Amino acid sequence: MRNLTAVKAALATQRIETPSWAYGNSGTRFKVFGQPGVPRNPREKIADAAQVHQFTGVAPSVAVHIPWDQVDDYAALAAFAADLGVALGTVNANVFQDDDYRLGSVANPDPRVRRKALDHLLECVDIMDATGSRDLKLWFADGTNYPGQDDIRARQDRLAGALAAVYQRLGPDQRMVLEYKLFEPSFYTMDVPDWGTSLLHCLALGPKAAVIVDTGHHAPGTNIEFIVAVLLRAGRLGGFDFNSRFYADDDLMAGAADPFQLCRIMHAVGSGGARAPEAGVAFMLDQCHNIEPKIPGQIRSVLNVQEATAKALLVDREALAAAQLAGDVLGANAVLMDAYDTDVRPLLAQVRGDMGLDPDPVAAYARSGYAEKIIAERVGGTPAGWGS
C-alpha cells in the first residue's frame, strides 16, 4: 500500500478535460434521440461542463470543436468560461464535414481542397492564441475505400506537408497532438491508422508534436497500455481521448466496458512518471451520450477515470518491482490485482470531502436542480448536435 497522503494528493490534483460535443445531442446513423435541455450554443455547452467540474472538482477545462463551437469572439468565450470556473482546453479541428472532403482533407489529391483544409487548421491555431489553449488536436478522416483509389505514399507526403505548415505556425507554448484511428470513415486505408504512423509524423515534426491515444480507435484486443509505455519512452505521449468500446468506435462512457483496461492504462502512465499535470499528458474524454443523460454521463465518466487512477496509485510499486526482478510471475501479478481489487470509493469520497465537495457527485448533481432548470430554460432554438 502506498503512502495514502500522496495518493490523495495525486487524486485531488488530477485533471480530466470534458468535450463540448458530449453535451449536445448525438446518436448513430440510425437515429438521434434528442433530449430536453441540451445546449443550443457554445456558451450553454460550457455552462454544462462547468457543472461537471463543480461536482467533481477535477474537470476544470472543456475541449472545443471548430466549427461546432464557432463564435465571433473567442477571447470573450474564454472569459465567459473563466467566469464559470473552467478554462477552454484543447482545440479540435474539423476537416471531415464538408462536401469538399469526400476524398480527404490535407491528403486530398486536389491542391485546392488541401489548401482549404490547411487554412482551417491554421485558423484553429489563431483560436488557440485567443483562448490560451495549449493543444491543437488533429484527427483526420482521410483515407481511401478501394485499392488503387489513390497513391498511399503520395497521401503521406501531402499529410506531412500540411502538418509541417501547422507546426511552423505553433507558438512556443503550443503543441499539436495527432490522433490515429484504425478504420472509419475510410475502410481500405486510413492515412493515420495507428500510433506508429502518428509517431513517425510527430518525430519528423519536432518536440511540440505528440500522439493522442483514443481508446476506442484500435482493433479489438489491442494492448493499449503497451502503446502507452512505448510512447512515453519516446517522450511522445500527448494524451488520451478516453471512452469505452465493445465493438468499434462506440464512444461509450470511459471505464464502462472494461474498467480493468482503464486501470492498466493509468498504471502504465504512472510507471512512466507521467500522471501529474506537469508531465503534459492530456487526459480527455471523447464521448457521446446517445441514450443516457449527458451531464450525469460525463460525471460518471470522470468518476470512472478517477477510480481507475486511484487503483493504479495504490499499486505497491516497491513490492511489484521486487517481484518482477525476482522473476516471481504470480507474485507480481498479485500485487497489481490487489490494487485493482481494492474498493476505492471510500477513499475518493474522503478526497472529495477534503476538497469541500459532496462525496457523491452523481447524487449531488441530481439534487442540485440544474437538470430541471435547463429543461425549463432551454426552450426554442436549435439544440446542438454532433455535427452542428
Ligand code: RM4
Ligand atoms: C473523431 C475523433 C476526434 C473527435 C471527433 C468528434 O472520431 O475521435 O477526437 O474530435 O471524433
Ligand code: MN
Ligand atoms: Mn477522439
